[in-house]
Amino acid sequence: MEENIETLQKSGRVIHPPAELKAQAYIQDYDKAYKESIADPEKFWDGIAKELHWFSPWHTILEWNYPWAKWFLGGTCNISYNCLDRHVQSPRKNKVAVIWVGENGEERIFTYAELYRQVNKCANALKSLGLQKGDRVTIYLPKIPEQIVAMLACARIGLIHSVIYSGFSAPALKSRILDAESKLVITADVGYDRAKTIALKPVVDEAIADCPTVEKVVVVRREKNGPALSSDKEIDWEDWLTGQSTSCEALQLDSETPLYILYTSGTTGKPKGVVHVHGGYMVGTYITTKYVFDLKDEDVYFCVADPGWVTGHSYIVYGPLLNGGTILTAEGKPDYPNPGRWWDLIERYGVSIFYTTPTAIRLLMKYGEEWPGKYDLSSLRILGSVGEPINPEAWEWFYRVTGSSKPIMDTWWQTETGSILVTPLPCVPLKPGSATRPFLGIEADVVDREGKSIAQGGGFAVIKKPWPSMMRTIHNDPDRYLLYWNTIPGCYTAGDVCHKDEDGYLWFMGRADDVVKVAGNRIGTAEVESALVSHEAVVEAAVIGKPHKTAGEMIKAFVILKQGHTETPDMIKHLQDHVLQELGKIAVPKEVEIVSSLPKTRSGKIMRRVLKAKELGQDPGDISTLDE
Numbered sequence: 001m002e003e004n005i006e007t008l009q010k011s012g013r014v015i016h017p018p019a020e021l022k023a024q025a026y027i028q029d030y031d032k033a034y035k036e037s038i039a040d041p042e043k044f045w046d047g048i049a050k051e052l053h054w055f056s057p058w059h060t061i062l063e064w065n066y067p068w069a070k071w072f073l074g075g076t077c078n079i080s081y082n083c084l085d086r087h088v089q090s091p092r093k094n095k096v097a098v099i100w101v102g103e104n105g106e107e108r109i110f111t112y113a114e115l116y117r118q119v120n121k122c123a124n125a126l127k128s129l130g131l132q133k134g135d136r137v138t139i140y141l142p143k144i145p146e147q148i149v150a151m152l153a154c155a156r157i158g159l160i161h162s163v164i165y166s167g168f169s170a171p172a173l174k175s176r177i178l179d180a181e182s183k184l185v186i187t188a189d190v191g192y193d194r195a196k197t198i199a200l201k202p203v204v205d206e207a208i209a210d211c212p213t214v215e216k217v218v219v220v221r222r223e224k225n226g227p228a229l230s231s232d233k234e235i236d237w238e239d240w241l242t243g244q245s246t247s248c249e250a251l252q253l254d255s256e257t258p259l260y261i262l263y264t265s266g267t268t269g270k271p272k273g274v275v276h277v278h279g280g281y282m283v284g285t286y287i288t289t290k291y292v293f294d295l296k297d298e299d300v301y302f303c304v305a306d307p308g309w310v311t312g313h314s315y316i317v318y319g320p321l322l323n324g325g326t327i328l329t330a331e332g333k334p335d336y337p338n339p340g341r342w343w344d345l346i347e348r349y350g351v352s353i354f355y356t357t358p359t360a361i362r363l364l365m366k367y368g369e370e371w372p373g374k375y376d377l378s379s380l381r382i383l384g385s386v387g388e389p390i391n392p393e394a395w396e397w398f399y400r401v402t403g404s405s406k407p408i409m410d411t412w413w414q415t416e417t418g419s420i421l422v423t424p425l426p427c428v429p430l431k432p433g434s435a436t437r438p439f440l441g442i443e444a445d446v447v448d449r450e451g452k453s454i455a456q457g458g459g460f461a462v463i464k465k466p467w468p469s470m471m472r473t474i475h476n477d478p479d480r481y482l483l484y485w486n487t488i489p490g491c492y493t494a495g496d497v498c499h500k501d502e503d504g505y506l507w508f509m510g511r512a513d514d515v516v517k518v519a520g521n522r523i524g525t526a527e528v529e530s531a532l533v534s535h536e537a538v539v540e541a542a543v544i545g546k547p548h549k550t551a552g553e554m555i556k557a558f559v560i561l562k563q564g565h566t567e568t569p570d571m572i573k574h575l576q577d578h579v580l581q582e583l584g585k586i587a588v589p590k591e592v593e594i595v596s597s598l599p600k601t602r603s604g605k606i607m608r609r610v611l612k613a614k615e616l617g618q619d620p621g622d623i624s625t626l627d628e
């Protein structure tokens, strides 16, 4: 760990925000604003919540029954209403809400009024299927506008959406549909990836074969001559919306009404269904988008995430729309059809805020500075990074190629936290590689195992007080929720290792648990292990994360084969394909090593830590519990 800290902190330079940018920003004095917010966080959040529309006010700001929180009790609201109706009733009505660019160059533009109409039609179509408040809807779509429409339509009538990233395979999709007991699945015939057509509908067919709760499947049909729909369960998206009224009143929901379930990986083989609610999540995503990115009406905001992940939920869909922003979203990879793809979009649409990931930056770095150099990037004013630690080298490159004057907001947060918790604001001096300081109203700290604050040095990242956008529970598994608040006494444990420097700046170093971040995607080593052992040739498997130059980390699997099976290049490929079938492309181990034994404790637990140390040529630390 110490070694990583050294590499991350090596640049040591401090970059002050441009005076002009600071002068325009919503928050111009972080220290003062933070101090005030933290003196009385409930008062702070109360004031922020009042910037949004509530059908009826709350009587209690926070009910904190450790570790269960409820915010804005008694208040009624609807996040979809706040994303749409509020703007449609204002001069923003004909402002562009969403610009979508397809991989093939196709463009679709939605004003707030048009998005409102589409969402209302979709909400009415959902109602026409008899779906009722609290029912779950699985959205398994590629990155197309229907994803956004479907999410907002569910929210509008109190349905709970469960968006699944379209790269997941059938068994992974199935387990998530079963856990949520979804009544409806919304999908598309295909997605596109580097001009290849990826069939999605067959994945859904396979997944729902054993999902008794699924009553209907709605299919967005992108291919002109795609296959016909094959059973009465299936409905064409266009037919479904045709004839539906463009008006559908948003339900007035109690602020604690669940908005969505989003599955994320943990330390067991089973993903966790993180539950967020309308009221608190709306307040958190709204204010972080506003203050971190300083989002103004004139901005064009480009976030490269996919709504299949939390960044897409919070910072493509909800946060920016709550602020009445103009959002650019683009299907496809950063280097297809060429490495100028994103720089071209920035020039073409006059993007002023660009939120991306360290992995994408490192990928673009490999193609060289001439690519960004070909485009006019002068419209940019604020940059963002998320999902994994950004190494100073990538940070400096990103800063330099965009003009050396646009501050990078290195935003740290998690699926569970709902919104950004540690981040610079445009007025905060930056240190390349550090997510800097806690967001307003957030008491983040670095502590030891007992929960004692560390004045300076390395430890565990924790949050010491509840915040509005925190997850409320894990669907069907409240005990797993409790673990977050019981691991280190008195606080929420994020699972990250973090270093606090002499100025109180926070440097997130990576996970402290068996979770790997591959290209920013969160993968549980136990999930990959259980996929591997489901292969007929495998007795046992252990999976670790290993540093990787572009992706941050990569997956390496150690596998013990059953008698009668031998190591061949074919076998390794079979095992990789098997994980592809079971989980999806993002979880496939890049390296597979066949071994004859694995390091274990006397009680039989695999010591991944020891494997990792050996693989990286490091000292394995205390191995007194090792069996052999």
Ligand code: PRX
Binding pocket: 264, 310, 311, 385, 386, 387, 388, 389, 390, 410, 411, 412, 413, 414, 415, 416, 435, 494, 495, 496, 508, 509, 510, 511, 517, 520, 521, 522
């Ligand atoms: O390890 C941290 C890392 O991503 C984890 C959360 O993953 P997920 O729930 O998939 O959400 C990703 C998008 C918010 C964290 O526990 N992480 C996220 N942002 C950063 C980060 N690590 C370092 N720096 C960041 N800015």
